[in-house]
Amino acid sequence: MPHALIVDDHSETLSSLAELVEREGFSTSRARSLQTARQELQARPPDVILLDLHLPDGEGMSLLDELDPA
Numbered sequence: 001m002p003h004a005l006i007v008d009d010h011s012e013t014l015s016s017l018a019e020l021v022e023r024e025g026f027s028t029s030r031a032r033s034l035q036t037a038r039q040e041l042q043a044r045p046p047d048v049i050l051l052d053l054h055l056p057d058g059e060g061m062s063l064l065d066e067l068d069p070a
Contacts, residue, residue, distance in 0.1 A: 003027045005046035007037045007063070009055050017050055034058045038066075
């Protein structure tokens, strides 16, 4: 089963996106901050990331910059 990481600091948006993605056959991990997203990435690398650009602890794009392209 494909896996998605959803990162958003707004709980309603996070829940709605997770529900939508799960209906499409994905398992999901959720994070409300970059710190939690990093932990989720270590626990289970996702096939896709849905990422809010402005989070309480930084800019979302910084998370993508940290990923290993391999």
